[in-house]
Amino acid sequence: MSEFFTCEKCGSTEAKNGQLSGYANLHKPGFNITSSKLLATFCGSCGHVESFKVDRPERF
Ligand SMILES: [Zn+2]
Numbered sequence: 001m002s003e004f005f006t007c008e009k010c011g012s013t014e015a016k017n018g019q020l021s022g023y024a025n026l027h028k029p030g031f032n033i034t035s036s037k038l039l040a041t042f043c044g045s046c047g048h049v050e051s052f053k054v055d056r057p058e059r060f
Pocket of ligand 1: 007012043047048
């Protein structure tokens, strides 16, 4: 995703993306219907998670 990714742990530049699923969906407090997927960007070499991103921030 990010062409400028550099892992702060091992220095690898191979970024990978994943999606947290199931109960890892992010909910607006008190509004269980309002939720969004949570996307993670992590190092393809050592697995260090570089960032989390809310897929649909406009829902909040
Ligand atoms: Zn790494």
